[in-house]
Every structure is written in C-alpha cells, then in structure tokens.
Amino acid sequence: MPRRCLIAFMAMASCLSVVVSGHLRQIPAGGLPCELFALGIATKLRVGSNSTAKASSDFGRMVTAAPEAVLHPSTPADIAELVRFSASSPSPFPVAPRGQGHSARGQSLAGGGVVVDMRALASRCGHVNVSAGGATASPYVDAGGEQLWADVLRATLEHGLAPRVWTDYLHITVAGTLSNAGIGGQAFRHGPQISNVLELDVITGNGDMVTCSRDKDADLFFAVLGGLGQFGIITRARIGLEPAPKRVRWVRIAYSDVATFTRDQELLISKQAREAGFDYVEGQVQLNRTLTEGPESTPFFSSTDIGRLAGLASKYMTGTIYFIEGAIYYNESTAISVDQKLRSVLDQLNFEKDFLFTKDVSYVQFLDRVREEERVLRSIGLWDVPHPWLNLFVPRSRILDFDAGVLKGVFADANPVGVILMYPMNRDMWDDRMTAVAGDDDVFYLVGLLRSAVVADDVEQLERENEAVLAFCVNEGIGCKQYLPHYVSRDEWQRHFGDKWSRVAELKAKYDPHGILSPGQKIFSSPASMALATM
Numbered sequence: 001m002p003r004r005c006l007i008a009f010m011a012m013a014s015c016l017s018v019v020v021s022g023h024l025r026q027i028p029a030g031g032l033p034c035e036l037f038a039l040g041i042a043t044k045l046r047v048g049s050n051s052t053a054k055a056s057s058d059f060g061r062m063v064t065a066a067p068e069a070v071l072h073p074s075t076p077a078d079i080a081e082l083v084r085f086s087a088s089s090p091s092p093f094p095v096a097p098r099g100q101g102h103s104a105r106g107q108s109l110a111g112g113g114v115v116v117d118m119r120a121l122a123s124r125c126g127h128v129n130v131s132a133g134g135a136t137a138s139p140y141v142d143a144g145g146e147q148l149w150a151d152v153l154r155a156t157l158e159h160g161l162a163p164r165v166w167t168d169y170l171h172i173t174v175a176g177t178l179s180n181a182g183i184g185g186q187a188f189r190h191g192p193q194i195s196n197v198l199e200l201d202v203i204t205g206n207g208d209m210v211t212c213s214r215d216k217d218a219d220l221f222f223a224v225l226g227g228l229g230q231f232g233i234i235t236r237a238r239i240g241l242e243p244a245p246k247r248v249r250w251v252r253i254a255y256s257d258v259a260t261f262t263r264d265q266e267l268l269i270s271k272q273a274r275e276a277g278f279d280y281v282e283g284q285v286q287l288n289r290t291l292t293e294g295p296e297s298t299p300f301f302s303s304t305d306i307g308r309l310a311g312l313a314s315k316y317m318t319g320t321i322y323f324i325e326g327a328i329y330y331n332e333s334t335a336i337s338v339d340q341k342l343r344s345v346l347d348q349l350n351f352e353k354d355f356l357f358t359k360d361v362s363y364v365q366f367l368d369r370v371r372e373e374e375r376v377l378r379s380i381g382l383w384d385v386p387h388p389w390l391n392l393f394v395p396r397s398r399i400l401d402f403d404a405g406v407l408k409g410v411f412a413d414a415n416p417v418g419v420i421l422m423y424p425m426n427r428d429m430w431d432d433r434m435t436a437v438a439g440d441d442d443v444f445y446l447v448g449l450l451r452s453a454v455v456a457d458d459v460e461q462l463e464r465e466n467e468a469v470l471a472f473c474v475n476e477g478i479g480c481k482q483y484l485p486h487y488v489s490r491d492e493w494q495r496h497f498g499d500k501w502s503r504v505a506e507l508k509a510k511y512d513p514h515g516i517l518s519p520g521q522k523i524f525s526s527p528a529s530m531a532l533a534t535m
C-alpha cells in the first residue's frame, strides 16, 4: 500500500482496501476520494458523526443532508486546497461553505460532500480591519466573509463608523448575506448590502484565489454578489462605511387600511423623503388574532397599548393591523432637533390617530434588536423549531391584490406564530449586473412570511399555505420573486433569473465548471446528484 494511502487509511477508517483487477485500490466507503485524507488539510477535516451531524441541517429544520466531512479551515488557502482537489479529482465532490447555517431550506448543506465551516476562520487575527478614510478617501472595513455582522458593527464603532445597510438580525455572516443580497430598513436609501461592497476575495470553483472589484475581474465580482454561493467562496469583503450615529428615535405607527399604509410607506422611501425623512423604514402586518405581546414584537408595546391595539383591530371587519416601523438617527449635537424632525415626518402621514409608539435607544440596541427576541424565543423553546419561511418581492402595482388574496385570503383563518414583514424598496438602488434578483416595478415590497412551526403537523399546514400563496401569485400574474429563493426544478430557476439566466449559466461554466459549490441551492446538477443519477 502506498504510504500516502496508508496515512489516508488511518485518517479515515471508511477507506476500504480492495483488489481491483489484481491491484490494491483504496475505495472510500463514504464516497470521498481517499487521497483527500493525505492532503495537508487532512488534520482539519472532521469525519465524526458529531461534526457531520451539526452540518446536516439548518435554521429551517426541514431539510437534512449529511456531508462526509467538515473542513475547519485555519486560512482561506486551506479552502482553496480543498476546492482545487475536488475540481481536479476524476470524481469531483460537492463543497458548501457554511456561515451560520441560518438558511431555511438546506442551502448550506452538501450531502455526500464536504461542508466548510467558515466560522472556524473567525478567530484568526486581523479578521476585521477598519480604514477610517480621510479628506479624500472614504472609510471602509475589510471583513472576513465568515464574520458576523454583529462583530463587524463592534469593530467599526470603535472608529465611530458603521456600514450603512443592515439585516434585521446581526448574528449571520457577511458572506451568507452577500450571497443573497442583505436587505433591511435602510435598503430603500442605500440599496441592499451587496450595493455597498467595494472589493471581494473569492475562491472560485476551480480553487483559484481572486481579488475582484468593479474594476478587476468584474464578472466574478458581480456574479458572487447575490450569487447564492454558486461561483465562489467569499473570504473577504470590503464594505463602505458612514459615520455612526449614537442614538435612534424608533417609532411604530398603526394603520387599519392597507392602501393608506402602503401610500405612506411609499412616501417615506421616495426621493424627497430620502433627503429629510426616516433613516430606516420597515413594516409589519398583524393578522386577526389576539394581540398578545408576542416575543416577535419586542417589548415595544405596553399592555395598555396592546389593549388599545386589540380594540382598534376589532373595529374592522378583517381585524388586520399594519405598522410602519421608522427610525431617525441622531447624536448629541442633533438631539435638540430630533423631536422636530420626527414631528415634520409624521405630519405628512395618515396613520390612526393616537396610535404612535416611540422608543429612544442606542444605535447598537436598535440594530441588534432581534437578538433580544432570540433570547426570549430560546427561553421558551421556540427558536429551535422548523421555520417554513417564505420571502417574496411583490411589485408595487400589485401589492393591494396580494394583500387581498394572501393576507386576507389564504391567511384568513390562519393564526400563525411568527412575524409578517411588509416594506417597500427602490429598485434603482439595485445593480442589475449582480446575480441578485430584485422585484419588478420601480418600487417593490418585501413580504416576509416568517412563520414558525410550533406543533407537530404545523410544517405541512404552513407549507400548504405557502404553496397556496405561490399559486395565487402565478394564477393572478402578480410577478412575485422569491428572496432567499428555493426552487426544485431547472425551469423554475430559469424563470426566477429571467433574462439573467443565460449569463448565470455561462458564469457557472466559467467559475465552477464541475458544479462543486453550494449544491444545496439545487440550481445546477452537483457532482453528487449526477453520481446518484447514474447509480
């Protein structure tokens, strides 16, 4: 037996020695080539079931697929070595980078392949470098792709700086959100997070390490932004920063009428309002149900408020209430005028009189607000449950039809546990050269049906409702696009990408010709599924 296979044999007991045509051959029982365990990275590969089990599922808790091994890289070069090995192997195996595994439908899994635990890179030194800028240069941060946004925030605040656009939840990785888009209440003003990236380090599906930007290897740069992990593994992102405010005046205002709600939201994200309005605009829908102080709504409302809101809901047939959530950033120096600014914004809006709720919090408390909800949900056992989430971009021209058909139609009798988000964004802040798919119309809404399955058959019921929502969109020609998309057939993916499809396919052939990367997205045939198909 050659020495390196002997080492391999010791590293992975599942490599079997068999005699094929008179020669001793190493056949890995699990499916990974034996020689993998003879590489320099062999000691960083974990094959024990404890390691693989952790990488077999995700936040959604609906899909499982076990990898053969999990790589705990110490450097990006370790990842490149793994990918290069797979790409040059006669039988390439899938490789999926995994950030926090907070996808909902198996997007970070690699059945039969290797999951790269990106978080293993998080503790290497110099993982977040801030460049404070100066008279001529704008400030930016270089962050490892594996970094949590919460840690990027902490590091940049030390310089009085912060990224401009935030997801609602900060305990997800930089590369995980950049592979999707990264949206939140600041996106109407600054675009999604991907619109704020200046440069990337990427390991392609050939195992090449490339630094790319708008000016250098631009096709790769644009491909990976919103690229669903299909073209490369992001190991560093350079992200533009702005001076960070100290405090936030945070408000919620209630509506009983959807047309007034959306009209006011669209006013708040319009060009004029981008100058002088809220710094952050989102919205939520509260379906007809007892307005309990659910963990999802943060300690925003007092019990008296909840009583009043329930009263408001019961006055109307549908019992549905909408909230606009807005925020104004301020500093010591602007503290005096924040009330005045808030007043002048609210004066233009038509919310339910007397249903204005305000809080005053630090910038960090505001940005990290969902962490508090996570603590509450964990304490009552409602965090680690299945999450059959469905996020849709709905064009402005059809949002009222969507409201009638879905929120007041499909969900008429639903009493879901979870949150429904509904807020508009401006399409002109999205760059069509990027792989990310935006909504139709100049303004489109995110409708996030973020529901949890809390009892046994809930998943099936919630998934049936999700199917009905999607069917409604198709039948009524609403033109819904999924965000954090999940499709099972090539046709559906093709429809999702629309006129971007041929470019997506070309870029895949160029940067991941063996179909190694992020097979859990199920866009292209992965080597594993091709192997299965021929078995």
Ligand SMILES: Cc1cc2nc3c(=O)[nH]c(=O)nc-3n(C[C@H](O)[C@H](O)[C@H](O)COP(=O)(O)OP(=O)(O)OC[C@H]3O[C@@H](n4cnc5c(N)ncnc54)[C@H](O)[C@@H]3O)c2cc1C
Residues within 6 Å of the ligand: 058, 059, 096, 097, 098, 099, 100, 101, 102, 103, 104, 107, 108, 109, 118, 145, 146, 166, 167, 168, 169, 172, 173, 174, 175, 176, 177, 179, 180, 181, 182, 183, 184, 228, 229, 230, 232, 233, 234, 235, 370, 484, 518, 520, 521
């Ligand atoms: C509570 C909660 C709130 C959320 N709120 C928002 C929100 O407000 N706005 C928003 O936009 N999203 C939101 N999301 C969705 C979130 O952005 C995505 O689920 C994201 O993928 C999670 O990041 P992650 O690090 O867990 O990625 P993972 O789930 O680990 O990975 C996601 C995909 O990216 C790939 N990937 C991971 N790392 C890399 C890398 N380094 N390079 C290339 N590809 C990679 C994976 O293979 C996988 O295909 C939320 C999710 C949760 C659970």
Ligand SMILES: *[C@@H]1O[C@H](CO)[C@@H](O)[C@H](O)[C@H]1NC(C)=O
Residues within 6 Å of the ligand: 048, 050
């Ligand atoms: C796997 O996890 C179990 C339960 O946490 C533990 O008892 C066991 O020792 C672990 N096995 C290995 C090989 O780490």
Ligand SMILES: *[C@@H]1O[C@H](CO)[C@@H](O)[C@H](O)[C@H]1NC(C)=O
Residues within 6 Å of the ligand: 125, 126, 127, 128, 129, 142, 143, 144, 236
């Ligand atoms: C931060 O700077 C150090 C020192 O120059 C460098 O080694 C490291 O790679 C940098 N980190 C990032 C994420 O760019």
Ligand SMILES: *[C@@H]1O[C@H](CO)[C@@H](O)[C@H](O)[C@H]1NC(C)=O
Residues within 6 Å of the ligand: 288, 289, 317, 318, 319, 412
């Ligand atoms: C709203 O909920 C209340 C209490 O459960 C119920 O009595 C009422 O019929 C519901 N209204 C609609 C329109 O579903």
Ligand SMILES: *[C@@H]1O[C@H](CO)[C@@H](O)[C@H](O)[C@H]1NC(C)=O
Residues within 6 Å of the ligand: 243, 244, 245, 246, 329, 330, 331, 334
């Ligand atoms: C807060 O202060 C910083 C620095 O003093 C400034 O650059 C920034 O624009 C201020 N932000 C707001 C919202 O006033």
